[in-house]
Amino acid sequence: MKIIIAGGTGFLGESLRRFFQTKNHEVLILTRHPKSTNEIFWDAKNIGEWSHTLENADVLINLAGKSVDCRYTEKNKAEIYSSRIPSTQVLQNAINLCEIKPKLWLNASSATIYIHSESKQNTEKNGIIGDDFSMNICKSWEAEFFKQKDSFTRKVALRTSIVLGNDGGAFPKLKTVTKWGLGGKQGNGNQMVSWIHIEDFCRAISFIINDESVSGAINITAPNPISNQFLMKELRAKMKRSFGLDAAVWQLEMASIFLNTETELLLKSRNVVPEILLQKGFQFQYSSISSAISQLLQR
Template sequence: MKIIIAGGTGFLGENLEKYFTEKGDQVYILTRKPKRSNEIYWNAKDIGDWKNVLENTNVLINLTGKSVDCRYHDKNKREIYTSRIESTHVLQKALDQCLNPPRIWLNASSATIYVHSETQVNTEENGIIGDDFSMNICKSWEKEFFAINNEKIRKVALRTSIVLGHNGGAFPKLKTITRLGLGGKQGRGNQMVSWIHIDDFCKAVDWIIQNEEILGPINITSPEPISNETMMRTLRKKLKNPLGLNAPVWQLEIASIFLKTETELLLKSRNVYPENLIKSGFQFAFPNFDLALAQLLKS
């Protein structure tokens, strides 16, 4: 296949590129700072020469968007919003001009579109979508993505949970703080953590591409969410570090200022279930946290 990954230089993009390249597919990356022969310049908001590479492409994956791991002041909020909406909008404009557009377009979204929930399990069908900054970003993002229906292009919004891998994302940070004796629960610890191993993330994307009946919003997460307290306790046990200082909310609020992030990223309960993936027959290599952790620490 010929695959285009817009905004593909981050953690998820790098792993998807490796996964599909090893399968023998051609992968091109749209990026603001091209450095390699398969990287093509775009600014994620204007039509340019990059449009030509979309012609006769099999798959388009858009991962573009400013990281939410920042302080939510007005400037960052604006950039988080515009980076997602503008990139999605300009890709649609470019595809409208293609004679032979990609047969599938997968656009990033987030499992944080659902409300904070410690007991309600959110599926694509019955998930409760609320009203705050993060959820409204996701809603606007998906609204822009699904605004135009092109019969030639199957659209899938990837409502992805926290992705655990060796070379980026949350896991290296969790491992470090645990080894430093700071791996206790965050806040009350009963917030649910929806997560997925990076290998299953890549496999799920491939599965969606191959199965033409899958479309619309899809939860990309393991079938077994875990509480923050259980997750940290399991990590301490595997790393053989019994000391794990708890971090109450007031400490996290102070720390988040110095770390230039938001406590929501740790304290929001994401209780999400991949109902549509399961129904389609997808098999997880790492369905539970113990299996994922054993592989991550072994590697």
């Protein structure tokens, strides 16, 4: 296949690149800072030479967007928005110019589109979508993505949870705090954590590519959300750390200022399950957090 990954130089993009290249697919990366022959310049705003790469592509995957791991200042909020919606718009414009359009377009979204929930599990069908900055970004993103209906290009929005891997994302940070005795629960520890192992993330994307009946918004997460307290307990046990300091909300609020981040990333309860993937028959290699952590620590 010919696979285009827009914004593909981060943790998820690099993982997908390796995954598909090992299966002998052609992978081209759209990036602001190309460094190799299979990386092509784009500014995520304007039609350019990059748009020709979409011609007759099998798959377009859009991962472009400023990281939400920052303070939600007005400037950062504007950049989070402007890095998502315009890039989606310009990709649609580029597809419209193609004589032979991509067969499938996967666009990033987030499991944080659902409300804070400690008890109710949010599926694609019955999940409750709320109203705050993060959820509204996701809603605007998906609305822009699905605004134009195209019979030639199947569209899937990837409502992805926390992806656990050794090469980026949350897991290296969790290992570090646990190593230094700070691996207790955050807040009351009751907030649910929806997660997926990086290998299952890549496999889920491949599964969606190959199952033409999958379209619309899809939860990309392991089937068993866990509490923050259980996650940290499992991590301490696997790392053989008997002790981990808890962090109260006020401590997290103070630390988030110095770490230039937001406590929402730790304290929001993301209780999301992949109902459609399970109904379609996707088999997770890592359905328990214990097996996921064990494999990541072995590497």
